[in-house]
Amino acid sequence: MYLKHLNILNYKNILQAETAFCDGINCFVGPNGAGKTNLLDAIYYLSFCKSYFNSIDSQNINHSEDFFVIQGAFERNEHEEQIYVALKRNQKKQFKRNKKEYGKLSEHIGLLPLVMISPSDERxxxxxxxxxxxxxxxxxxxxxxxxxxxxxxxxxxxxxxxxxxxxxxxxxxxxxxxxxxxxxxxxxxxxxxxxxxxxxxxxxxxxxxxxxxxxxxxxxxxxxxxxxxxxxxxxxxxxxxxxxxxxxxxxxxxxxxxxxxxxxxxxxxxxxxxxxxxxxxxxxxxxxxxxxxxxxxxxFGPILLLDDVFDKLDSDRGNRLIQLVAESRFRQIFITDTQKERLMEIVRETGKKSCFFKVVEGTVKKNIDGI
The missing domain is CATH 1.20.1050.90 (RecF/RecN/SMC, N-terminal domain)
Known part of the structure; x- marks a missing residue:
């Protein structure tokens, strides 16, 4: 299973983003506060019907807007799954699979397995x-x-x-x-x-x-x-x-x-x-x-989201983690980091197919420096 395409409107600091991803390692590079983690959170939302970081849905809408929309196209068991979520302030959340709205959000849980690793896991x-x-x-x-x-x-x-x-x-x-x-x-x-x-x-x-x-x-x-x-x-x-x-x-x-x-x-x-x-x-x-x-x-393997995982790891532990994610069991991975060179080296070590995205002030651009 993997995520092929993501479209975001007004989710946190991301006013608009439309990106296609590779079936391998997808890297989001940018300074702190740019929106890298928010991109991962939008992907998480499509799997769990909620944010990983803030359970109050209305607080995930960009402060200057009245709604957010997240859409994703997934490849699952050789079939495409179109997932859509939209929320307007003071209204009920819409969550749809292939244009059909769920009766209960609990029906969606487990369809798109996902694992998130984040500094907030320290809680x-x-x-x-x-x-x-x-x-x-x-x-x-x-x-x-x-x-x-x-x-x-x-x-x-x-x-x-x-x-x-x-x-x-x-x-x-x-x-x-x-x-x-x-x-x-x-x-x-x-x-x-x-x-x-x-x-x-x-x-x-x-x-x-x-x-x-x-x-x-x-x-x-x-x-x-x-x-x-x-x-x-x-x-x-x-x-x-x-x-x-x-x-x-x-x-x-x-x-x-x-x-x-x-x-x-x-x-x-x-x-x-x-x-x-x-x-x-x-x-x-x-x-x-x-x-x-x-x-x-x-x-089949879940999607793996790695948010700033190499911070506070010494080089030995970091290298051993790279060896693990290089294994074939990990299919599609999303990684955020502030250091482009470190992430490029990590990707080279894995030997996996990769795509790089530059994230600045909520905007997302693909293929930085011709990578």
Whole structure:
């Protein structure tokens, strides 16, 4: 699968861009703030129906305009897929596949698998558990449609339970009966979500270790541990035993919405012990493992977006990363960088077909310096 053509109007600082891409490495070169990352984000939007960086859709419209449009033509399983998204301020978003609008945006997830590696991924290490759950959910949802449906239903049940807890300050027969209903739904849905997350992590970790071993030169041991209340006993019993506490807190303190991942470097949290280069290596290995995982499930490789990945990597780690992306498993890659010469050298090392684009103040021009 690969992206053949992209058309953008008024998306962030890109007022208009129309570009054709090669089935290989596509490089966006330009200064910071030029719009390179916004181009990657537009590609991401076509896959996930949302921005990678800003979940508030209206804030992705150029500040001086009233709408944005993103269109992309993809080659998938020898068929062309035309994807169109448009948003006007204060109106519902339109998302179409081959000119037919989706009834639910969740129907689109997984059609165009994609993996994004960005400096903002550091939030997976530095921020709260919700970021790591979102990571698991975004991957599993790309190949498992029932998972996404169960997750949506679970979150609705959780929202209803929390609303009851906030609205009441003491227990009565009616509240207890309503909590029983939501507790049973959350446990039934949560059991399957837990199982799918467990299987995903079990399959991901060995591949992740291989990628990290390659990037780091084999000098450091890494691991990922999945933690969940479902590993600690009967969650239905926990929900009922914690009702008094939940009523005081005003939210639900047990369930798969509290799951987390522990990222470990030599047995210690990478958040505390890892250098900048080690943290970046950890995240790159994690995302490359995600790429390999999706490739095995789909039978073809996702599109790979690499945003400023060589910053904070020493030359050895950077060279090992180049060796990885040169492999045939990585079909279409988009890379951003501020240094043209560094990117040209990287592309030469891979031996892959390439296209270069110069990005300046939201404008995109192809084939700089005759490359």
């Amino acid at each position: 997976l290490i530095l921020e709260g558990s919700d970021q790591r759950r979102k990571y698991m959910d975004s991957v599993v949802s790309q190949y498992n449609k029932p998972y996404l449906d169960r997750l949506i239903r679970y979150n609705r049940a959780l929202m209803q339970r929390n609303a009851l807890l906030k609205k009441n300050d003491h227990f009565n027969q009616g509240l207890t009966a309503q909590l029983d209903v939501w507790d049973e739904q959350m446990v039934r849905l949560g059991e399957d979500i837990f199982l799918q997350r467990t299987r995903f992590i079990e399959q991901l970790v060995p591949v992740f270790r291989e990628f990290y071993h390659h990037i780091s030169g084999g000098h450091e041991a890494v691991d990922i541990l999945y933690t969940s209340h479902f590993q600690k006993g009967e969650v239905l019993k926990m929900l009922r035993e914690n009702r008094d506490r939940d009523l005081i807190l005003g939210y639900t303190s047990r369930g798969i919405h509290k799951d987390d991942l522990q990222f470990l470097l030599s047995g210690q949290p990478v958040k505390k012990e890892g250098s900048q280069g080690q943290k970046k290596s950890f995240l790159i290995a994690l995302k490359l493992a995600q790429y390999e995982f999706l490739s095995r499930h789909n039978g």
